[in-house]
Amino acid sequence: MWNTNNMGNKLKHIGVLTSGGDAPGMNAAIRAVVRACTHYNIKVSGISEGYQGLIDNELRGMDARSVAHIINRGGTILKSARCQNFRTKEGRQKAHENLKKNNIDALVVIGGDGSFTGASIFSSEFNIPVIGVPGTIDNDIYGTDFTIGYDTALNCVVEAMDRIRDTATSHNRLFFIECMGRDSGFIALNAGIAGGATEILIPEDNKSIDDLVDKLKSSRASNKTSNIVLVAEGDQLGDTFKLAEKTEKLLPEYSIRVSVLGHIQRGGNPSCADRVLASRLGVSAVEQLLAGHSGIMVGVQNSSVTTVSLHDAISRKPGIDTDLVHVADIVSL
Ligand code: ADP
Numbered sequence: 335m336w337n338t339n340n341m342g343n344k345l346k347h348i349g350v351l352t353s354g355g356d357a358p359g360m361n362a363a364i365r366a367v368v369r370a371c372t373h374y375n376i377k378v379s380g381i382s383e384g385y386q387g388l389i390d391n392e393l394r395g396m397d398a399r400s401v402a403h404i405i406n407r408g409g410t411i412l413k414s415a416r417c418q419n420f421r422t423k424e425g426r427q428k429a430h431e432n433l434k435k436n437n438i439d440a441l442v443v444i445g446g447d448g449s450f451t452g453a454s455i456f457s458s459e460f461n462i463p464v465i466g467v468p469g470t471i472d473n474d475i476y477g478t479d480f481t482i483g484y485d486t487a488l489n490c491v492v493e494a495m496d497r498i499r500d501t502a503t504s505h506n507r508l509f510f511i512e513c514m515g516r517d518s519g520f521i522a523l524n525a526g527i528a529g530g531a532t533e534i535l536i537p538e539d540n541k542s543i544d545d546l547v548d549k550l551k552s553s554r555a556s557n558k559t560s561n562i563v564l565v566a567e568g569d570q571l572g573d574t575f576k577l578a579e580k581t582e583k584l585l586p587e588y589s590i591r592v593s594v595l596g597h598i599q600r601g602g603n604p605s606c607a608d609r610v611l612a613s614r615l616g617v618s619a620v621e622q623l624l625a626g627h628s629g630i631m632v633g634v635q636n637s638s639v640t641t642v643s644l645h646d647a648i649s650r651k652p653g654i655d656t657d658l659v660h661v662a663d664i665v666s667l
Contacts, residue, residue, distance in 0.1 A: 345463075345623060347377040349393065349438040351412060353384030353449035356600060357469045357483025358408040359608035363444050365401035366616025367467075372398045374624060379438060383413045384445070385420035385452055388429035393436055405609055408486070408601045414445070420452050423459075430460045439463070440628070442619045444482070446470035447648050450631060454644040463628035465619040466644055469612075471600055474518035476650035477642030478633025482615065485607040487514065487599045488525050494595050495529030495562055502560035505589070508550070510581075512574040512594040515566030519654055521599075522566035527662050532561040534662055537568040538654045543577070547584050549666075554587070556667065614639055 350367045352360045364380065371378035380400070382392035394400075404411055419425035433441075440463040443453040450466045457464040468475045471487035491513045502509050511531075515521045519536020526534035533549045535541060546563070553561055565574050578590045604612070611634060618632040618639045631647040633640055 345376060345439050347379065347436070347438045348440050348442060348620065348623060349379050349381050349388075349433065349436075350442045351381035351384050351387065351444070352410040352414045352469065353443060353445035353452070354414060354416065355446060355470060356409050356414045357471050357481070358486040358600070358602055358604035359482035359612040360410040360414075360444055360469045361401075361404040361407050362604060362609045362612035363467050363469060363482055363616040364410065364412060365404055366613040367442050367620055368396045368401045369398050370617040370620035374620065376620070376624075379436060380412045383415035383417075384449070385417040385425075385429060386415045387412075388432055389417065389419055389425055391432040391435070393432070406603050408603055410444075420456075426456050426459060429456065430462070433460075433462065440623045441465075442467060442616075442623070444469045446472070446481075447475055450644050450648050454629065454648065457629055463623055464644070465622050465628065466631035466647060467615045467619050468631060468633055468647070471514060471521070472516075472518055473520040474652065475631070475633075475647055476652050477631055477635075477640070477647045479635050480607070480611055482608055482612045483600075483604070484520065485611075486602060486605045487521055488528070489605055490599050490602060491521060491525035491564075491595060492528045494593075494598070495525065495531070495564070498593055499530070499560070499562060502562060506559045508561045508563070508581075508588040508590045510563045510565055510574050510578045510590060510592045512565045512567055512592070514595070514599050516568040518568070518651075519566045522564050522569075523654060523658055523662060526564040527658065527665060529562065529564065530666075531564040531662075532558070532666050533563045534666070535563065535565045535569040535571060536654065537566055537570060539659075540570060543571060543580055543584070546571070546581065550581070550585055550588070553667070
């Protein structure tokens, strides 16, 4: 029964931090961790700016009221940072000293695979229990169907595509829209289907510029007068502006415009799906620690909360859904 601190009071104080790239819903995850700790009578401290705050001893005690009015806010109230110092043994040693000084027994790390790598090394070096909560808009973490922030980012890209489509249709134009996805095409593939892209270019595929041109030619032949090509930033055809230039040379009848969505995709109020996901994973992270687990990431698979080793979460990559690629090919005619 989850109604008491059932570790015989062994676990008394949890630290929570957000690290790496921010993602909408991180606040909802912090809130869930803090409120789960309150529920189970455990002290909880928020650590500022990821691992940097651990090294600088920037911690503050939190309670149910310190996370009021944040479920709807993007970003992270704890702030996030990329901390080079934590990559060194000395940096992690300092972080450990501060944990000991503050009597913190365990950590919840909300972030991406880089943050989990740091957490995993730290946990092994100093025998500190850690649980990872996947927070990144890219959805590129093995062991969860969805990461916190992904759904919000998708909706942002689709909304941008809808807006750009108005101009594309009014002027019979071809737009190249670049979305986030340096190493993975989850955002591009899903938003591309939802936003009605004629072509979707993702890092996982090996489409050539000739394939792209053929697709655009056949689209024109079927009397399509405006098109959107959605390009993940890590697509193998390279820089989106140069790709647009090359395409325009091969298809001079098209007037091409490029729109790079950039950081607007990372901000904004989290969607309902992200708030619920973050709440489930935040509570689960605390419960996993209470059950004596460590070195794992909580995630959601087939609608249920599950766990995977941090090792797998870091070292394995979720594959792109080939069924979705098939659907995208059919509906983009
Ligand atoms: P994300 O968690 O979004 O993937 P990063 O890759 O930038 O973001 O990682 C966030 C932080 O995690 C880094 O700034 C660093 O402090 C820590 N980190 C990443 N890799 C390591 C590592 N190999 N050893 C120790 N710390 C690491």
